[in-house]
Amino acid sequence: MRSSADLYDALAPTYEDHFTAPHRKAYDDLAWEACCEAIGTAPGLVIDVGCGVGRWxxxxxxxxxxxxxxxxxxxxxxxxxLLQGESFTLLRDRVEQVELETGVADAVVAMGSLQYTADPAAAIALCATWLKPGGVxxxxxxxxxxxVVELMRAGRTSEAMQRLDTRLGVWRIDDQEAxxxxxxxxxxxxxxKQAGLEVLSTSGLLVGASLIGRDELIAALSADYGRQLDQERAMANCRDLADLGKQLLVIGRRTA
Known part of the structure; x- marks a missing residue:
């Protein structure tokens, strides 16, 4: 696995702008809504794995x-x-190498970061140990x-079959790859479940990319963002459509 560190270093100066693109803004808005609903409004400790520039x-x-x-x-x-202060502590390390007390966090969020670890299931198990009972x-x-659906629609059948077989992807930004x-x-x-968590929800974000096509979805979001986001929100709430999303969002709770 090629590390994502160099790619994210290159992306850092414009990372905030990255989410002005309609489809990225849409999945970010949907993920934020779902996570906030699960975490609740009572102040608590949140561990942000792969916090990037500190957006969330x-x-x-x-x-x-x-x-x-x-x-x-x-x-x-x-x-x-730059956020460092009484309410924010930064750990400059890979999640697999971080040592935190068990059972201290009210929530752990990992938005697009665990897929770059050597073993996502092991990373999930580690994150679960940081949760208090009832933490999410x-x-x-x-x-x-x-x-796979996106590649097939684009006529890139060989690559689609390769991704399906290897279950590995490549993210390219300019001359950087991860x-x-x-x-x-x-x-x-x-x-x-193996980490001892109860699954509360499983959502596919941007299901429309599979149903009408990525470019068509971007056009729909650009034309009427609120209307298309409402449709994406409704489809995200349908578990049977989850695997058709461009992103998967799973939320679980540590049981007592």
Whole structure:
């Protein structure tokens, strides 16, 4: 697995702009809504795994939470460090190498980060140990089947079959490449259960990319963002459609 650190370093200066694209803004908005609903409004400790430049960490702090951000890419963590203060602590390390007390967190969020670890299931198990009883884990990853459908629609059959066989993807930004695990809803849900978590919800985000096509979805979001987001929200709430999303969002709770 090629590390994602160099890619994220290169992306860091414009990372905030990355989410002005309609489809990225849409899945980010949907994920934020779902995670906030699961975490609740009572102030607590949130661990943000792969916090990047601190986009979500800043929002959690503004809500009154205390946040521990974990970010190994220097370019990203340098920007996240600007949030350092009484309510935010930054750990510049890979999640697998972080040592935290067990049972301290009210929530752990990992938005698109665990797919870059050597073993996502092991990373989920580690994150679960940090939760208090009743605490929630929110994990967002790229969808295996969502990508396969996108590649097939584009006529890239050989690559689609390769992704389906290897369950690995490649993210390219300019001249930088990083390898990532591609997951399906059942595999991700099983990892939660093996970690001792009760699965609360399994959602596919941007199902429309599979149903009408990625470019068509972007056009629909650009034409009427609110209307299309409402449709995507309704489809995200249908478990049977989860694997058709471009991203998978699974939320689980540590039982007493």
């Amino acid at each position: 960490a800043r929002r959690f702090v503004d809500q009154g939470h205390w946040v521990i951000g974990i970010e190994p890419a220097p370019g990203m963590s340098d920007r996240a460090a 884990l929110c994990v967002l990853v790229d969808s295996l089947f969502g990508l 390898d990532l695990h591609l997951l399906d809803a059942d595999t991700l849900g099983d990892a939660f």
